[in-house]
Amino acid sequence: MITIYHLGVSQSDRIVWLMEELGLPYQLEWFDRAESGLAPPEYKALHPVATAPVIRDGDLVLCESQAIIEYIINRYGDGRFGVDKNQPNYPDYLYWMSFRDSLSANLMLRMFLRNASPDDPAVQRADGFSKEREERMFNHLEQRLGESEYLAGPAFTAADLINFFAFTSLPLFGGPTVDHLPNVSAYVKRVSQRPAYIKAMAIAGPEAKRPV
Numbered sequence: 001m002i003t004i005y006h007l008g009v010s011q012s013d014r015i016v017w018l019m020e021e022l023g024l025p026y027q028l029e030w031f032d033r034a035e036s037g038l039a040p041p042e043y044k045a046l047h048p049v050a051t052a053p054v055i056r057d058g059d060l061v062l063c064e065s066q067a068i069i070e071y072i073i074n075r076y077g078d079g080r081f082g083v084d085k086n087q088p089n090y091p092d093y094l095y096w097m098s099f100r101d102s103l104s105a106n107l108m109l110r111m112f113l114r115n116a117s118p119d120d121p122a123v124q125r126a127d128g129f130s131k132e133r134e135e136r137m138f139n140h141l142e143q144r145l146g147e148s149e150y151l152a153g154p155a156f157t158a159a160d161l162i163n164f165f166a167f168t169s170l171p172l173f174g175g176p177t178v179d180h181l182p183n184v185s186a187y188v189k190r191v192s193q194r195p196a197y198i199k200a201m202a203i204a205g206p207e208a209k210r211p212v
Helices: 013-022 065-075 090-113 121-147 158-168 182-192 195-204
Strands: 002-007 026-031 054-057 060-063
Touching: 002 013, 013 026, 013 065, 013 158, 013 195, 026 195, 054 065, 060 065, 065 090, 065 158, 090 121, 090 158, 121 182, 158 182, 182 195
Parallel strands: 002 026
Antiparallel strands: 002 054, 054 060
């Protein structure tokens, strides 16, 4: 059985969500953040990088969201929520799975810059670059979700699951919301109504509490 090492208010909630979507059994081990807001020492001891999420499957300890999601859907999910390489929307699936890296990195940069000195020329350049990139990415998402029900096509896939944290949880850390984007907002509302998502958020979402 897969063990999910869950760090409170982190991207590991998406792995709980995936397991609920697939109906697979799992064990959840909960870790609270340190007073600094970072992962506690015992979480950092799980893996050399130890960024959430981290899972264990037998002797395997695996980190990084995309690696974990691909591992689970291909080893235990019969490819469900992936897209077969022979399907016409396979390139879309690959693209939107990878899009999450650029989106999250830029949004996190925007968050950190808010606490930097606005008088620093380097900060001003980075702020201008990241703001322009954020606008392009959000416009891209808004256009895509005006054309397609889900990111990779007509059906919900892992590409939706992996990107969703940026829309729902990053604002809790000071990141931007998508309230000004009607297509993205409608998409967030639609995906948030999935039974597996509702159950996963009750177990491990931002407002969930450590099990007693």
